[in-house]
Amino acid sequence: MRADDVDDDDDLPDRRATLARLARASVPWISIGVLLLAWELCVRGFRIPDYLLPAPSEVWSQTWALKAAVAGHTLATLKTIAFGFGLAVAISLPLAVLVTSSPAVAATVYPVLVLVQSVPKVALAPVLVVALGANEMPRIVVTFLVCFFPLVISVAAGLLSVPSEYIELCRSCRASRWRELVRVRMPCAVPFLFSGLKVAITLSVVGAVVGEFVAADEGLGYLIQSSTAFFKTPLAFGAIVILALIGIVLFQAVVAIERAFFPWSVSDERFRD
Amino acid sequence: MIRLQGISQVFRSRDGARVAALDDVDLSVASEQFACIVGPSGCGKSTLLRLVAGLIAPTRGTIEVGGRRVDGPREDVGIVFQKPTLFPWASVLENVLMPLKLMGRPTASHRQRAMDLLEMVGLGGFETRLPGELSGGMQQRAAICRALIHDPPILLMDEPFGALDALTREEMTLELLSIWQERRKTIVFVTHSITEAVLLADKVVVMSARPGRIVSDLDVALPRPRSFAQEGLPEFQAVAASVRASIFSRRKGGADAR
Incomplete structure (x- = not known):
């Protein structure tokens, strides 16, 4: 039991670090996604023709x-x-x-x-x-x-x-x-x-x-x-x-x-x- | 073993002015003697080592090593620099074997010797590590092994512990003493530290700066093996005091003359 406890204690910060790393890695993807979404909405909302700026x-x-x-x-x-x-x-x-x-x-x-x-x-x-x-x-x-x-x-x-x-x-x-x-x-x-x-x-x-x-x-x-x-x-x-x-x-x-x-x-x- | 006679070294600085690094230096170091050169920055200590190694040629004067005139780099010399200057791409073992590779000699037969040397300086088990993974003191130990790999009778050390912290420095000083005790070599050791010089040397050579001259040449008769405990002894203090006196008296004299 004790060994398990120790393992868990060791695991926890590890898992937290992995999550933090995942969060950090996902930031650029999220910002690109938001940019693309804004672009799409602008083109559709303002009815910009395809040949000028395609969605x-x-x-x-x-x-x-x-x-x-x-x-x-x-x-x-x-x-x-x-x-x-x-x-x-x-x-x-x-x-x-x-x-x-x-x-x-x-x-x-x-x-x-x-x-x-x-x-x-x-x-x-x-x-x-x-x-x-x-x-x-x-x-x-x-x-x-x-x-x-x-x-x-x-x-x-x-x-x-x-x-x-x-x-x-x-x-x-x-x-x-x-x-x-x-x-x-x-x-x-x-x-x-x-x-x-x-x-x-x-x-x-x-x-x-x-x-x-x-x-x-x-x-x-x-x-x-x-x-x-x-x-x-x-x-x-x-x-x-x-x-x-x-x-x-x-x-x-x-x-x-x-x-x-x-x-x-x-x-x-x-x-x- | 090493004999310098009437050595003068003049460098041309970048603006074309002539700078005298060494002026009429006479020095002899006996076989298996441990000589320390102490002096202020710019007194030509490093130049002196490079002259003995044959890396540079003197402007005037002659250098003899083992009775033969030095006219170029020599393989019977091991050099330890202030920085470890290990190659970051090669393992510790490869670094120790590097002089042999540069000389174009086979290294396979020296592998065991390299391991023994590393073992001796407490780096056993670190053979496959890269230098970047080692501390400064460990790197310098490996650099000393590298200088010893081809078993040169002469070891030239240019402030080898200058870049280390005070504790590591003391440890390395003792390490070097025990290495020297085990494998006698003629050592010329350049340092800024008076204590280090007195503790290590059979003879302490004090130099003055601009131009580099030898001020005094003191024999250190303290018993061996030496240790830091001796630092408190009156004999030790007496030698250290006379080294210090000759460094600073000379400095004052130089300032007055100007």
């Missing part, structure tokens, strides 16, 4: 009605994001290593990077279509260009952020530059890499849509353009909502990967003192 229910029903087509467009956009983002990761990591390898290389490469970054990608997109043809390449390249710069900068900053004691330890062990890079600099850059990835994954969604606006026959950006052209505003809203969901899910995926594989990077002691 959430209308957005849902029209998007759902075309679910197969919408799914196809979503897949196309996801593909662009995946290739563009993947390309950015594959190119920016070695580039960051190269930039940080010596001051001379940095002085050569940095101005070019800044120049590329200073060009508005939206302005570049039509030119890319001319150069690369009306296929998916210009979209992938725009996505790549939008998200690779923050990646290079953050990884390079990470590789250079190594505390001087770590470097002294490497030098006192007469570690080669390669060993210093792999054993010390790269792990040190992981938290920076992930802050870069979080920025880049969000930007990659923007990049993909920009690319699709300029030249595409599929994708959510194309869906928005084509449906607004025919005043099918609810469908455009549906595509926007899906884009927002893609952004959120991909961002959270990056966060989850960091938590799962680099837990030490998430709550990093080094930034406390």
